[in-house]
Amino acid sequence: xxxxxxxxxxxxxxxxxxxxxxxxxxxxxxxxxxxxxxxxxxxxxxxxxxxxxxxxxxxxxxxxxxxxxxxxxxxxxxxxxxxxxxxxxxxxxxxxxxxxxxxxxxxxxxxxxxxxxxxxxxxxxxxxxxxxxxxxxxxxxxxxxxxxxxxxxxxxxxxxxxxxxxxxxxxxxxxxxxxxxxxxxxxxxxxxxxxxxxxxxxxxxxxxxxxxxxxxxxxxxxxxxxxxxxxxxxxxxxxxxxxxxxxxxxxxxxxxxxxxxx
Numbered sequence: 001x002x003x004x005x006x007x008x009x010x011x012x013x014x015x016x017x018x019x020x021x022x023x024x025x026x027x028x029x030x031x032x033x034x035x036x037x038x039x040x041x042x043x044x045x046x047x048x049x050x051x052x053x054x055x056x057x058x059x060x061x062x063x064x065x066x067x068x069x070x071x072x073x074x075x076x077x078x079x080x081x082x083x084x085x086x087x088x089x090x091x092x093x094x095x096x097x098x099x100x101x102x103x104x105x106x107x108x109x110x111x112x113x114x115x116x117x118x119x120x121x122x123x124x125x126x127x128x129x130x131x132x133x134x135x136x137x138x139x140x141x142x143x144x145x146x147x148x149x150x151x152x153x154x155x156x157x158x159x160x161x162x163x164x165x166x167x168x169x170x171x172x173x174x175x176x177x178x179x180x181x182x183x184x185x186x187x188x189x190x191x192x193x194x195x196x197x198x199x200x201x202x203x204x205x206x207x208x209x210x211x212x213x214x215x216x217x218x219x220x221x222x223x224x225x226x227x228x229x230x231x232x233x234x235x236x237x238x239x240x241x242x243x244x245x246x247x248x249x250x251x252x253x254x255x256x257x258x259x260x261x262x
Contacts, residue, residue: 046107049103072127076095088108094143096123116146121145122141122143153253154252156181157180158257162261162262163259164261172225174222179220200241204237205237209234213236233260237256
């Protein structure tokens with residue numbers, strides 16, 4: 001098998017015998033289409049290019065002489081075996097360039113993948129003249145594109161990097177202090193594609209100085225109590241963890257945020 005890794009470690013392409021498999025994720029890192037991403041595979045967000053997925057392109061079968069006409073225009077015909085709507089950008093459905101064998105396509109900007117989606121195509125090479133046998137279309141091969149389910153890291157923002165609080169003031173509650181809380185990838189319609197996952201804020205702090213430190217994941221409300229007679233700068237380290245685990249090489253924890261209590 002020829003395995004080539006795209007920008008993100010769960011994006012990969014495999015070729016085996018006469019059936020081609022291309023496996024991609026909803027997003028594929030931060031590279032651009034003019035930037036090579038390991039062994040000739042390129043991607044930019046929802047758009048993908050696999051270089052030379054088709055090789056040894058001939059205008060006629062081996063052993064059969066092509067038409068004596070001076071030029072033949074070759075092109076690939078890709079016939080879907082599934083409904084493409086909602087999966088691919090209909091202006092950028094899968095195409096193969098006959099001049100270099102490159103496969104290109106873009107996924108729909110609103111695509112959310114709860115389970116892997118498999119789409120198959122019949123691929124044939126045609127030319128506009130025909131050869132001495134009268135044939136102008138090749139044997140059909142199958143191309144399968146598998147779109148892996150989304151498993152992106154959760155994310156959130158804080159309304160500040162520091163909070164001032166009076167000593168001996170009891171429990172403090174800061175409404176919606178955490179906001180833009182997402183369980184994973186949010187599509188162009190602002191829908192969280194991992195909405196079914198569960199999330200929990202994990203907060204690291206000095207228990208000798210603080211108690212009852214909590215961020216409620218639905219509201220983003222931050223609550224805490226500074227213990228009596230404690231003064232100075234106290235640090236909270238906050239991450240958000242989801243229940244998606246690391247399946248499909250995903251990440252289950254957000255980036256770390258630091259909050260100072262002064």
